[in-house]
Amino acid sequence: MTEDIAHKVEEFFAKYRLRSYTKGQILILNDESTENVYYLIKGSVKQYDVTYRGDEIILNIFKPPAFFPMSIAINHTPNPYIYEADTDIELRQAPADEVVEFIKANSDVMYDLLSRLYRGVDGLLGRTAHLMGSSAKSRLIYELILEARRFGTSQEDGSCLLSINEKDLGARAGLSRETVNREVHKLKSEDFIAISNKAIVIKNLANLEKKLGREV
Numbered sequence: 001m002t003e004d005i006a007h008k009v010e011e012f013f014a015k016y017r018l019r020s021y022t023k024g025q026i027l028i029l030n031d032e033s034t035e036n037v038y039y040l041i042k043g044s045v046k047q048y049d050v051t052y053r054g055d056e057i058i059l060n061i062f063k064p065p066a067f068f069p070m071s072i073a074i075n076h077t078p079n080p081y082i083y084e085a086d087t088d089i090e091l092r093q094a095p096a097d098e099v100v101e102f103i104k105a106n107s108d109v110m111y112d113l114l115s116r117l118y119r120g121v122d123g124l125l126g127r128t129a130h131l132m133g134s135s136a137k138s139r140l141i142y143e144l145i146l147e148a149r150r151f152g153t154s155q156e157d158g159s160c161l162l163s164i165n166e167k168d169l170g171a172r173a174g175l176s177r178e179t180v181n182r183e184v185h186k187l188k189s190e191d192f193i194a195i196s197n198k199a200i201v202i203k204n205l206a207n208l209e210k211k212l213g214r215e216v
Helices: 003-013 070-075 096-105 107-133 136-151 166-173 177-189 205-215
Strands: 018-021 026-028 036-042 045-050 056-062 082-085 089-095 160-162 193-196 199-202
Touching (some): 003 107, 096 107
Antiparallel strands (some): 036 089
16 A cells, blocks of 8 residues: 555544454454444454354454455445454444445545455465365465565564464464474474564575475
8 A cells, every 4th residue: 555545545534433442352243244344553353264163264364554344345245254353453443335435436545455455365365275285284384474475574684573373373274273383393393484482483485485386
């Protein structure tokens, strides 16, 4: 999102009250209808489903300056997912019909929204391909790379710090925590990653991407 578009979006949502939620609070339940769109200012929100076994499958993580759920707002489709504060968050909540009219009236905002949407679709397609035809290791590596590109913090030595735990990695890759733990230790022994203060450090992202190519 360019600075001009970000300013335009912020200006639109600024007329709505700032709201705060703590980590773990539910914004939208599955099968719950909503007539609002949330504009995320601080923190992150996860969108997920729960399997019949009670396992959490994370589908997407929203970070500022995301606004969601746009599929419900535009298409008026039923909502099958849960939206939950993944950290302490701040956001503004606007009526969905007003957000849609704002997007229709601003083609640059619409183009930016489509651009970000298709980047997200590319990520989901890649994840689906790995879920259907790859090993547990390659599925985990793909999630690590995706996490690094979206949320990773570059370090002075060229490594990338990921503030994510094994439970959440498993929820995104469709793997049990035990499987994630086993594969993480394999990658650690192969010197692709390190574990530091409950975070994962990718020593060299380019090398991990090459590793993924060999695993597919």
